[in-house]
Amino acid sequence: MMGIAAGCTGDLSALEPAGPSAASIARLWWVMLIVSLLIFSLVIGLFLATVFVPGFGRRISAQSWIGGGGIALPLPILFVLTLYAFWQGEHLLRGGGSLSPDTIRIEALATRWNWQFAYLDLPGAPLTHGTLHIPAGRTVEIAVTSEDVIHSLWIPRLGGKIDAVPGHTTFLRLRADTPGRYAGQCSEYCGTGHAGMRFEVLAHAPEDYPTALDYQEDQ
Known part of the structure; x- marks a missing residue:
């Protein structure tokens, strides 16, 4: 169990x-794990x-085995889990509400x-490569696109993944609760360099956010 738990931690x-x-x-x-374990226990x-x-x-x-175990039991469970998944997922994308x-x-x-x-709210701020700067405690909307093939932006500790599609823009909202360093990566196979297509997210205290970009430019 300790080995399994260790695999659930990290950047x-x-x-x-x-x-x-x-x-x-x-x-x-x-929720899905607990429900699955309950169903598994019932079947066993x-x-x-x-x-x-x-x-x-x-x-x-x-007929009772088929009707009860094959229809009456799984359908309500799947229906409730699907509604719950849609409700949770709606908050991850742009459709989850208007921008504050x-x-x-x-x-x-x-x-x-x-x-x-590129930082649209900071005119003149330099582009950054391989490092994303955000202020902690503020909602961030990332407009994601690709120049060549399909990629996928994923910062596991901050939010879900979203595809980067050539000629199309997708949107992802996330927020870091506290300042810190978070790992991100491309989660869609995109060629021989896919494994190294990682980046880091630096979440700064809100008052340090603009100056952090100036510091990077000076470096």
Whole structure:
């Protein structure tokens, strides 16, 4: 169990959320895991009862097994889980509501095999390559596109993934609750350099955000 738990931590773990979008994903994962374990336990319990309890299987007709176990039980569970997944997922994309006035807007351009970021709310701010700067505690909307092939932007501890499609712009909202360093990567195979198409996210205290970009330009 310790080995399994160790695999659920780290810079690229979606189960260590550091923002509300990632927390929604982690919550959905845990809900589905718990429901799956309950269903698995029920199935194993029925199987053991059929094997070890004399006459248990014959007391229930074939029609009842099919109607109850194959239709009546799974359909409501799948329906509720699907609604819950849509409700959680709606908050991750642009359709989750209108932008607040203090939302930070950033453009992400994917190329083989690099990420370039432009800061729309900071006129004159330099483009950054391989490093995304954001203010902690503020909602960030990232407009994502690609220059060549399909890529996918993913920052596991801050939010879900979104495809970068040539000639098309997709939008992703996320927020870092606290300042820190977070790992990101391309999660869509895009060629021989895919494994190295990583980037880092530096979440700054809000008052340090503009000066952090000036510092990078000086370097």
